[in-house]
Amino acid sequence: MKYYSSPDLYRTGSVLYHSLKDGSIRTVSTGVADFTSSSDRSTLILKKEKNTLFVADIRETPESGNFKLTEKDLDLSRIKVRVDPAKEWKIIFSEAWKLAAENYWNEKKAAEIGDEIYRKYEPLTGTISTRFELSEIIREMQGEFGTSHSYEMGGDLCEREEFPVGKLGADLICKHGEYTVQRIYRGDPSNENEKSPLLTGTSVVNEGDVILSIDGVKTGHAVSPGKILHNRYDTPVKLEIKQKDGSVRSAFVSPVRDDRYIRYRSWVEEKRDYVHKKSNGRVGYLHIPDMGLNGFSEFFRLYGVEAEREGLIVDVRYNGGGSVSQILLEKLQRKRLGYDIPRRGNMHPYPADSVNGPIVAITNESAGSDGDIFSHAFKLLNIGPVIGTRTWGGVVGISPRRKLVDGTTVTQPEFALWFGDVGFNIENHGTDPEIVEYMPHDYYNGRDPQLEEALKRTMKLLREKGHVLDFR
Structure with a gap:
């Protein structure tokens, strides 16, 4: 139920209780992203925003009035899971292959090459030692279909913390040990966040000016502005600027995280x-x-x-x-x-x-x-x-709704586009x-x-x- 294009957003709704006796409908809980019931249908586990889990006792079914719901945080601290990566990787590969073979848009082609692809790549899963190598095998396997939009994304990979470099929305060039502002990207000056920070500071910086220092740290061959602005963005910094006439002045600007x-x-x-x-x-x-x-x-x-x-x-x-x-x-x-x-x-x-x-x-x-x-x-x-x-x-379009056991999203080319003049031949051409x-x-x-x-x-x-x- 999560939006695919933005993992921080959820589709949420209400869980309703419908009585078959009198036809009444009562609200169990609102703001629910997903839910499942126990095997005896006595308990619901509800997932709300930010993956918060709750337990709801639904054994009591009142004949009238509001449905009484008791929610509490689900304690998962006692649950211990043992994972054998080598075995899990084999399962992940098999699931990825089955999804590819069963959902590929051309059923005849999938039947012709499906088993051959599996026999070719499955033995390699016993030789790998990292999750990254499994990704390579899955992608190579998907590539055998020779069709676009065959993706493998996410999964149990190592997450690396980013330390971005603050950007000034400008091209700088180092001449004679000095960083000169070669070009300032002006974007749309009438709108916020659509122009270079050099145009919005306490003193405008011009093309041709030299950035002598940033927050007191001198720039040069060994110290670039990017090095000084490492992990520094959305907060003011002081630039020491030498103008074309040789005069020196200061300007406070706020670098941005991304100037693309x-x-x-x-x-x-x-x-x-x-x-x-x-x-x-x-x-x-x-x-x-x-x-x-x-x-x-x-x-x-x-x-x-x-x-x-x-x-x-x-x-x-x-x-x-x-x-x-x-x-x-x-x-x-x-x-x-x-x-x-x-x-x-x-x-x-x-x-x-x-x-x-x-x-x-x-x-x-x-x-x-x-x-x-x-x-x-x-x-x-x-x-x-x-x-x-x-x-x-x-x-050939996709519907990226399927995930593997470690959270990997794999896509299968499912919807082939046919045109009256060229048939299916836009694909791969x-x-x-x-x-x-x-x-x-x-x-x-x-x-x-x-x-x-x-x-x-x-x-x-x-x-x-x-x-x-x-x-x-």
Whole structure:
């Protein structure tokens, strides 16, 4: 009952008592994540949030009134469990293999290679000495099916405590023993947590400034800022800054634990700014990082604004997959049919958020799963051209609900996607766009040839076909 995508969240509900005598329903307990009953049906064990366990005596079944429930913490201190790792690992492997063979989407293929795979890898379980080696065997076994989304995660592995390095949301370069701020990631300056900490301190740090020390510890060849900021984040530190004119001043900033989102936000805003400037504001841009919560939020964060322009570029490069592609495609398919014109105020298109011009998509080899599906469906629906490189090629879906005895989650490719034009062949191939390569030297030189081509194509379609519908 736990949410798979966020292990700290639970689906909770109420346990109800239903009397077969009078048909009455009474509440036994609320906020329950899971429960089970004893063999004689006299006791319930309830699991609530944070894995707290309670015992409920249900032998008394009152004819009327509220159900009387006595809860108490379940004392597990007397329970002792003896585990033989070598034997348990064999059981775990067998269970993983059975799940793979019994749930693989293609029953015929599973029957043909299932026993052969087991005989090939099962003897190796008697030679291993660590849980990590068992993971390697399970993953190799799953890989024999040659299908995407075959995962083995978690389990009884050693947990390592993390000691993150505080991040400044900037690129630093060491020159002549001094750390110079080469680039500051500005993200979206209007929103909290979406810009570099160097822009939010007591004194703004600029590109080209030198960080001489952090909290009194001098930086240099032997002492990097990262070393000083080890396990220091979300708390102010004092930077000693040398400016371009040689003057020295202090600035207090709060490093963040992870600046990847700041860097992502900057990347998106730079692409938007490039498209807006090069098209004189005529073309919009948005990026969809995945087809899950983040991608859904990112799409609707920008779509309403960017769809007001004459054309739109939809970037699904590096899309991590998910399950919301159908919702986004429905939105992009909206064709402008008319306008809602008030006596006062601005007119609005009907349907709302319909783009009044061409839509072009960009994809690449790192767009996978539902990112594959979105890219291919975009073509099939004739929304517009798809530019970039061939996608990842993994579209057999999973339902990661099964765990092994040590808590390991294993997934089996269960839901194969079939398209009318290519059948099952998106799997292990991907979808083919109009190929435009993004070479290493392009990245080094700050160019994005795929975005450049997408913008050229959008502007060309605007010149050739114009708007979908203008008010007249």
